[in-house]
Amino acid sequence: MTSVDEPARPEGRVRDAARTKAEILDVATQEFARAGYDGARVDEIAARTRTTKRMIYYYFGGKEQLFTAALERAYEVIRQAEQQLDVEHLEPVAAIRRLAEVTFDHHEAHPDFIRLVSIENMHGAVHIAGSEKLGRIASPALEVIRRILAAGRESGLFKADVDAVDLHAVISSFCFFRVANRHTFGTLFGRDLVDPVRRERLRAMLGDMVIAYLTADRAETGAPGYGEAG
Numbered sequence: 001m002t003s004v005d006e007p008a009r010p011e012g013r014v015r016d017a018a019r020t021k022a023e024i025l026d027v028a029t030q031e032f033a034r035a036g037y038d039g040a041r042v043d044e045i046a047a048r049t050r051t052t053k054r055m056i057y058y059y060f061g062g063k064e065q066l067f068t069a070a071l072e073r074a075y076e077v078i079r080q081a082e083q084q085l086d087v088e089h090l091e092p093v094a095a096i097r098r099l100a101e102v103t104f105d106h107h108e109a110h111p112d113f114i115r116l117v118s119i120e121n122m123h124g125a126v127h128i129a130g131s132e133k134l135g136r137i138a139s140p141a142l143e144v145i146r147r148i149l150a151a152g153r154e155s156g157l158f159k160a161d162v163d164a165v166d167l168h169a170v171i172s173s174f175c176f177f178r179v180a181n182r183h184t185f186g187t188l189f190g191r192d193l194v195d196p197v198r199r200e201r202l203r204a205m206l207g208d209m210v211i212a213y214l215t216a217d218r219a220e221t222g223a224p225g226y227g228e229a230g
Contacts, residue, residue, distance in 0.1 A: 020049075021060075023051075024045065025073055028069075028070045029112050032116060033116055033119075040063070042057075064127070068127040075134060079139065096152070100207045103141070104174075104178075107176060107178070170210065
């Protein structure tokens with residue numbers, strides 16, 4: 001990466017570096033989400049942030065590094081939401097439903113995150129693979145799921161052969177599809193998956209599906225199940 005000296009700042013304006021970087025990332029996220037990686041232009045991002053291309057290069061190093069930084073921040077936001085998830089006081093069925101709801105709410109509220117992840121998949125996750133920061137970002141949700149599954153198995157509510165990563169994928173898939181495929185699904189089937197009228201029904205359905213899977217063979221064997229969990 002070529003070193004770029006800090007450019008002179010416009011007269012009469014003292015910009016806080018952290019705030020400037022945050023503003024650039026805000027606009028960069030919007031631009032990448034709108035135009036894709038190849039279609040996004042650093043010049044356009046600079047114009048919308050009332051800064052300069054040189055300033056962006058000084059802070060981030062270039063377009064590739066800027067996209068990586070936007071992706072890193074997007075993942076940090078969802079990890080922060082997961083870290084704030086408080087389900088320790090809930091019994092396993094209510095806890096797993098709450099986790100599903102948090103994922104549902106986050107994906108709906110952050111459509112640009114969905115678009116960035118879609119773009120990154122189109123590029124074979126090369127930016128994630130090259131990011132030291134993303135490599136260090138663990139998933140708090142996985143640890144929460146593992147604890148909930150363990151509590152559910154111990155109490156006889158959940159079946160024993162459920163993998164936390166698989167369950168995380170199931171929950172994320174439903175929430176991701178709902179936002180990412182909104183337009184194609186709506187055009188093909190005449191139903192907007194993000195329509196507020198259907199929101200609570202879909203939110204509840206996700207929890208119901210996950211709980212039904214976790215408790216399926218418990219009901220068949222006569223073990224304590226979903227209905228007895230309150």
